[in-house]
Amino acid sequence: MAHIPLKETIxxxxxxxxxxxxxxxxxxxxxxxxTCLLALLFLGPYIYLLLTxxxxxxxxxxVPPTLxxxxxxxxxxxxxxxYLPIGxxxxxxxxxxxxxxxxxxxxxxxxxxxxxxxxxxxGSYFLLFTLVIRMVPMISIAIPMYMxxxxxxxxxxxxxxxxxxxxxxxxxxxxxxxxxxDSVPKEFDEAARVDGCSWIGAFIxxxxxxxxxxxxxxxxxxxxxxxxxxxxxxxxxxxxxxTATVGISEFLTAYNLDLGPMxxxxxxxxxxxxxxxxxxxxYIVSGMTLGAVKE
Amino acid sequence: xxxxxxxxxxxxxxxxxxxxxxINPSLREFVGFANYTNSLTSERFLKALWxxxxxxxxxxxxxxxxxxxxxxxxxxAFKGSQFIRxxxxxxxxxxxxxxxxxxxxxxxxxxxxINWGLYKLGILSDPHQILWxxxxxxxxxxxxIADIWLTTPxxxxxxxxxIKGIPISLYESAEMDGANKWHKFRYITFPSxxxxxxxxxxIRIIDAARTFDIVWVLTQGGPGFSSELLSTYMYKTLTRYGxxxxxxxxxxxxxxxxxxxxxxxxxxxWSPRRRHS
Numbered sequence: 026m027a028h029i030p031l032k033e034t035i036x037x038x039x040x041x042x043x044x045x046x047x048x049x050x051x052x053x054x055x056x057x058x059x060t061c062l063l064a065l066l067f068l069g070p071y072i073y074l075l076l077t078x079x080x081x082x083x084x085x086x087x088v089p090p091t092l093x094x095x096x097x098x099x100x101x102x103x104x105x106x107x108y109l110p111i112g113x114x115x116x117x118x119x120x121x122x123x124x125x126x127x128x129x130x131x132x133x134x135x136x137x138x139x140x141x142x143x144x145x146x147x148g149s150y151f152l153l154f155t156l157v158i159r160m161v162p163m164i165s166i167a168i169p170m171y172m173x174x175x176x177x178x179x180x181x182x183x184x185x186x187x188x189x190x191x192x193x194x195x196x197x198x199x200x201x202x203x204x205x206x207d208s209v210p211k212e213f214d215e216a217a218r219v220d221g222c223s224w225i226g227a228f229i230x231x232x233x234x235x236x237x238x239x240x241x242x243x244x245x246x247x248x249x250x251x252x253x254x255x256x257x258x259x260x261x262x263x264x265x266x267x268t269a270t271v272g273i274s275e276f277l278t279a280y281n282l283d284l285g286p287m288x289x290x291x292x293x294x295x296x297x298x299x300x301x302x303x304x305x306x307x308y309i310v311s312g313m314t315l316g317a318v319k320e
Numbered sequence: 321x322x323x324x325x326x327x328x329x330x331x332x333x334x335x336x337x338x339x340x341x342x343i344n345p346s347l348r349e350f351v352g353f354a355n356y357t358n359s360l361t362s363e364r365f366l367k368a369l370w371x372x373x374x375x376x377x378x379x380x381x382x383x384x385x386x387x388x389x390x391x392x393x394x395x396x397a398f399k400g401s402q403f404i405r406x407x408x409x410x411x412x413x414x415x416x417x418x419x420x421x422x423x424x425x426x427x428x429x430x431x432x433x434i435n436w437g438l439y440k441l442g443i444l445s446d447p448h449q450i451l452w453x454x455x456x457x458x459x460x461x462x463x464x465i466a467d468i469w470l471t472t473p474x475x476x477x478x479x480x481x482x483i484k485g486i487p488i489s490l491y492e493s494a495e496m497d498g499a500n501k502w503h504k505f506r507y508i509t510f511p512s513x514x515x516x517x518x519x520x521x522x523i524r525i526i527d528a529a530r531t532f533d534i535v536w537v538l539t540q541g542g543p544g545f546s547s548e549l550l551s552t553y554m555y556k557t558l559t560r561y562g563x564x565x566x567x568x569x570x571x572x573x574x575x576x577x578x579x580x581x582x583x584x585x586x587x588x589x590w591s592p593r594r595r596h597s
Contacts, residue, residue, distance in 0.1 A: 053396070060393045064404050065385070070469060071411060073433060074333055074422045136529045160582045162328070162530040165550045165571035168337065168558055169328035182426040253415035262558070270417045274537055277424070287421065295418045302413040309413065310477060 071299070078288040101289035106284075111290055114272030120183055121268060122251035125190035130240060133192075133198025138228055140199070141206035142214065151203075154197040158187030163256055166193070171260050181263045189261070191250040197250075199239070200241050205239025205260045206232065242308040249298070269294050329575075336568035355569035365570065366426045367545055371460055376528045379467045384521060386468070387475030389560060392505070394476070405480070410471050416470060420537025423466040427452035427538075453539055456546035462537045463547055467528065475520055482516030483509060495596040526582055529574075549576050 073092075077085050078101050080094040085101065105111050122301065141153055170189055179185035207231055217227035258268040273294060276287035304307055338348045359365045394405050426434050429451045431524055438444040452462040490508050497505070532551040535541065541548035543555070550570065557567040 033455075054391055056396050060390075062405055063390055063393070064408055067408055067411065067469065067473065070422045070426060071414070073426065074418075077425065086431050088431050089431050089436050092433065157579070160526055160578050162551060162571070162574050162578060164530070164532060164554050165332060165575050166328055168554070168564070168567055168571055169331040171333065172335070172564065173328065209417070217534075243495050249413050253417070255415070255417045255536070258557075258578070259536075260555075270415060270533075273421065276418060277421075284425070288425065291421045293419050295414055297364065298413050298415075301481075303406060303410050305411055310409070310481075 031258045035042070038204070044288070074288055075292055078285070078292045082283065082285040085288060086192035086283070093191065101285040102293070104283075104294075105286035105290045108286055109272055109275060111269070113270055114267055114269045115294070117183065117262075117266055118269040119254060120184040121190060121317040122248050124183075125185045125251045126244055126248040127192060128187070128191045129198045130244050132195050133202055133243060133247075134233070134240065136195070137199045137202035137206055138232065138237075142211070153198065155200045158196050167260055168254055173241060174261055176291070180261055181265045185261055185267045186251075186266060189257050190247075190254065194250055196298050198247055201243045201246065202239055203235075205242075209235050238308065241305075245308055246303065252298070323358045327471050332568050332571055335564055337573050338565045340564040355462040355565045356573070357574060358566065363543055363546070366555065368541075368548045368550050371547065373531060373552075375464055375467070376525055377529065378461070379471075379528050380521060380524050382464075382468045383475050383524060384517070387472045387520075388479055388517075390472070390476040391479035391483055392509070394480055396423050396537065409477060410472065412473055412477070414470065416531075416533035417537055420534045423460045423462070423469070423534075424453070424538055427465075428464050429454065442467065456543050459539045459543060463538050466534050466538060467531060468535070471524060471527070475524060475568045478516060478520040479513060482513045485516075486512045487561075522582060526578060529578055529581075544590050576588045 073283060076092070078093070078095055079097050079099070080102055081096065081098045081100070082100045084095060086090060118198065140147060174185045174189070176182055177185075179188075206302065214224075214237065215225045217223075217231045222230065235292050253270065254268070255270040255274070258266075258271045259274075269290075273290045276284065276290065337350060337352060339351045339355075340348045390408070393402055394408075415465075418563070426432050429435060431450050432452070434452070435444060435448065435450055438450075439446070444450065450458060452458050486509065491504055494504055494508060530550060532553060532555065535547060535549055535552050536555075539547045541552040543552075554570050556569045557563050557570065
């Protein structure tokens with residue numbers, strides 16, 4: 026598992042600036058300054074997009090550009106609905122990402138529990154398989170999947186996208202959850218069995234509640250994969266099931282001169298995600314470092 | 321689950337040996353390795369392959385250097401470092417598409433803030449001087465800038481977790497032996513980070529090879545084919561030219577290259593006994 030070890034590591038507690046030596050003071054100031062500069066460099070572009078979306082529509086593409094809006098306005102946010110059925114696209118994203126998340130977490134949890142408790146060798150080979158799948162470029166999978174969906178007559182349906190996202194996400198969900206289930210002691214299941222629970226009962230009543238943080242991590246990752254997907258939606262939808270990512274990108278081709286509403290749509294699409302990931306970062310970090318940092 | 325991922329790959333390999341009509345996929349003609357030889361001898365494919373290599377090399381190189389600097393800076397706990405770290409990690413979940421849009425705006429040659437900023441600083445003599453996205457000399461590098469911006473936080477996160485895992489006792493004993501900051505980095509931090517860094521780099525190399533969204537939004541592979549990557553070229557071959565067989569053959573070549581590249585990664589991360597140890 027990817028927990029950052031709890032043993033003493035470097036620089037555990039912040040040190041009060043006033044108590045430092047002069048030499049250390051200069052060093053700390055340099056570190057602080059560089060960090061803030063780099064942080065600004067990385068946050069700046071997103072903040073700029075946010076500010077642009079709050080400018081009046083004409084100012085967003087004015088020459089020369091302005092950094093700070095001359096006046097704050099929600100014009101772009103109102104106009105984006107005029108150009109494209111953006112509300113419908115957002116709903117499509119929510120439906121496909123939501124449904125595929127529920128399915129992936131459900132199947133992923135069952136498979137991962139089985140592998141974690143009953144067959145460790147299959148589990149190891151399964152992990153290998155998941156890694157191999159991760160190496161396959163999305164576009165390579167997308168080509169045959171497109172042909173399958175087409176031959177089934179499912180192009181431009183929610184169902185097709187849900188199916189695709191679920192099949193892409195399940196191996197990843199299993200991979201993440203094996204890690205979480207392995208960290209739950211086997212004694213938990215055994216105690217439940219002694220008390221007369223079936224395996225299924227033990228799983229639902231004991232193991233799932235205990236590994237709730239793991240389930241949350243998995244759900245966040247599978248949801249984000251589907252929510253952020255662009256390629257599959259671009260390939261497989263045209264009008265009915267088009268998701269928000271493809272919808273937003275259409276502003277670029279259709280309304281090349283009036284890009285203000287596009288920034289508004291991009292912000293509406295991503296700001297909830299940014300705020301959400303700010304608050305649940307603990308889960309994201311544990312998911313991202315899994316596999317990379319061994320115990 | 322196996323069915324949904326293994327079957328497509330099987331189909332992909334089968335299709336790569338056929339010439340297929342996209343309107344009516346049942347009209348197919350076996351052509352052997354023709355799709356493969358066509359791809360490998362086509363200048364456009366080789367150009368896309370080379371661009372992909374440049375993209376991976378430049379993007380991952382910069383991401384690693386900046387990510388390492390950030391991780392080292394943030395490993396010094398000072399008041400507010402926790403907060404800055406949280407802020408820096410917020411873009412981790414940002415859609416590549418949105419990243420593309422941000423940079424499309426900032427790099428625009430008419431109203432882009434980057435050119436105007438450089439003009440105000442006196443670096444450029446004319447705010448429309450650099451056509452970031454429509455000059456074939458710059459287009460590929462512009463897409464790389466967007467990639468670096470999006471994924472450096474990931475490298476930083478993994479390296480930071482690696483640094484946090486180094487026992488403090490190592491540094492204390494080094495200090496007793498009179499080591500300075502550079503010595504500590506050179507002989508403790510850096511060697512301890514190598515395993516973590518290898519994995520982080522390989523994950524990024526593979527993800528960079530698969531990039532599609534950013535390039536599609538920024539340049540669609542253009543102007544000309546100057547920023548064409550394998551992924552965008554395959555997409556165009558499939559949707560614009562309807563060459564299912566041809567694009568399948570390219571996809572198979574792409575998979576083989578990546579698997580070859582990542583076999584190292586797999587042996588590093590996976591061993592049948594790992595879960596029991």
